[in-house]
Amino acid sequence: xxxxxxxxxxxxxxxxxxxxxxxxxxxxxxxxxxxxxxxxxxxxxxxxxxxxxxxxxxxxxxxxxxxxxxxxxxxxxxxxxxxxxxxxxxxxxxxxxxxxxxxxxxxxxxxxxxxxxxxxxxxxxxxxxxxxxxxxxxxxxxxxxxxxxxxxxxxxxxxxxxxxxxxxxxxxxxxxxxxxxxxxxxxxxxxxxxxxxxxxxxxxxxxxxxxxxxxxxxxxxxxxxxxxxxxxxxxxxxxxxxxxxxxxxxxxxxxxxxxxxxxxxxxxxxxxxxxxxxxxxxxxxxxxxxxxxxxxxxxx
Numbered sequence: 001x002x003x004x005x006x007x008x009x010x011x012x013x014x015x016x017x018x019x020x021x022x023x024x025x026x027x028x029x030x031x032x033x034x035x036x037x038x039x040x041x042x043x044x045x046x047x048x049x050x051x052x053x054x055x056x057x058x059x060x061x062x063x064x065x066x067x068x069x070x071x072x073x074x075x076x077x078x079x080x081x082x083x084x085x086x087x088x089x090x091x092x093x094x095x096x097x098x099x100x101x102x103x104x105x106x107x108x109x110x111x112x113x114x115x116x117x118x119x120x121x122x123x124x125x126x127x128x129x130x131x132x133x134x135x136x137x138x139x140x141x142x143x144x145x146x147x148x149x150x151x152x153x154x155x156x157x158x159x160x161x162x163x164x165x166x167x168x169x170x171x172x173x174x175x176x177x178x179x180x181x182x183x184x185x186x187x188x189x190x191x192x193x194x195x196x197x198x199x200x201x202x203x204x205x206x207x208x209x210x211x212x213x214x215x216x217x218x219x220x221x222x223x224x225x226x227x228x229x230x231x232x233x234x235x236x237x238x239x240x241x242x243x244x245x246x247x248x249x250x251x252x253x254x255x256x257x258x259x260x261x262x263x264x265x266x267x268x269x270x271x272x273x274x275x276x277x278x279x280x281x282x283x284x285x286x287x288x289x290x291x292x293x294x295x296x297x298x299x300x
Contacts, residue, residue, distance in 0.1 A: 006198070007062025010092050014060045016224040017079040018045055025080070048078035064096040084192055088226045091195040107200055108132035109258050110158060112139040116256065120144075125276070127246075127264045130253070133193040134203050135162045135186070138259075143276070146283030147238065147264065150175045162186045163206065166214040177235035177243065187220035188227040195226070197258075234264065240282045241275045 019039035023030040028044055035041075040048075046056035051071060059067065059075070067075075072093055076086045109132050120128050120141040127144035131137055136158035137148070145152065150171055151164045165172045165179075165186050173179040194203060210217040229250050236244045246264040253259045266272035 006092070006095055009195075010062040010064055010096070011060060013088065013092065013224050014079070017081060017085065018042070018060070021080055026078075045075075045078050049074040051075075064093040066097070067093055084188075084227045087228075088192055088195045095195075095198060107202065108134050108136070108197065109256065110136060110138055112256065112259065116253070116259075123263065125280075127276075129262055130256075131161070131260050131262065132258055133197060133260075134160065134200070134206055135190065136160050142283050142287065143280055144264075146240075146279050146286065147236070147244075150239065160206065162190055163210065166210045166217045169214075169216070175237055177237060182234075183216060184220055184225070185227060185229065187217060187223075188225040189229050191221065191224070192226040192228070229260075238275075238279065241278045244275050244279075245270075245272045 019037075021039050023040065023044060026040070026044070026048055028040075028048070042057055042060060043053045045060075046053045049056065049071070051074070056075075064072075069090075072090055076089055079085075081089060112130055116130060117139050120130065120139055123141055124143070127141065127147040129137055129140040129144040129148070137151070137160070138158050140148070148159075151161060152159050153171075154164065154168065156163075165176070165183050169179075172182075176182040190203075190207065194207065197203060207221070211221065231247075231249050234246050234248050236246065238244055244264075244266070246266055248262060248264050250260055250262045253261055266276055
């Protein structure tokens with residue numbers, strides 16, 4: 001990310017967060033009924049953050065260089081940023097404070113150690129896989145391969161869930177019950193990664209690819225939203241076993257910086273728990289068919 005791009009990123013992020021907050025939400029009086037700006041005025045943000053108006057204007061113009069953690073904390077409080085937004089603000093500030101020569105490209109990992117794959121394979125009752133910050137799927141267990149069969153239908157590797165969501169919208173809308181929310185979250189998580197790792201060439205290429213090919217992605221990207229992906233509920237329609245209402249947990253792997261482990265589960269005795277058992281049987285049968293096909297080819 002160039003200096004100009006970084007300034008634009010900071011400007012757009014701060015102005016978008018300012019625009020969504022009304023004086024009433026902050027306890028400030030809203031003088032006059034005809035406000036010319038959407039949300040807070042710059043001077044109101046400066047007042048809430050305890051900084052001068054000139055200093056805040058400089059920050060919103062894209063210059064966070066020299067901003068202390070206490071100033072950034074105060075700004076996050078004034079703009080009512082959530083945890084992911086605060087993380088993004090600090091990431092943008094770190095980029096501002098590093099010189100061009102100090103900004104190094106950090107490529108997201110695309111492989112895992114054999115021990116990580118062993119861990120995945122040892123999880124037999126739940127779909128589990130590992131992704132990087134770009135949302136490339138780089139390792140899976142058997143049940144995850146079966147669950148994400150529609151995503152893996154594209155032969156391009158590594159498979160990328162965000163690319164599937166935006167560039168194969170018909171298939172993605174069929175697979176994800178809550179497609180609109182999934183699409184919104186996917187773009188927000190990718191922007192969070194872009195703030196943390198703005199010099200990853202593969203990430204830049206992915207964002208560019210989707211920006212040129214998906215109007216929906218351009219719209220979601222322009223929102224400046226960011227979010228974590230740690231836990232929640234995901235509803236999927238699988239072509240073999242029907243709808244699955246799954247609980248997911250996502251966690252960073254401390255031994256593998258930049259990689260995240262995702263696991264889907266269902267409460268015992270629920271229809272989804274039964275469907276996962278059917279999915280496991282379906283996966284085993286598919287693997288057996290694949291093995292037989294390979295054997296036939298090799299015998300010829």
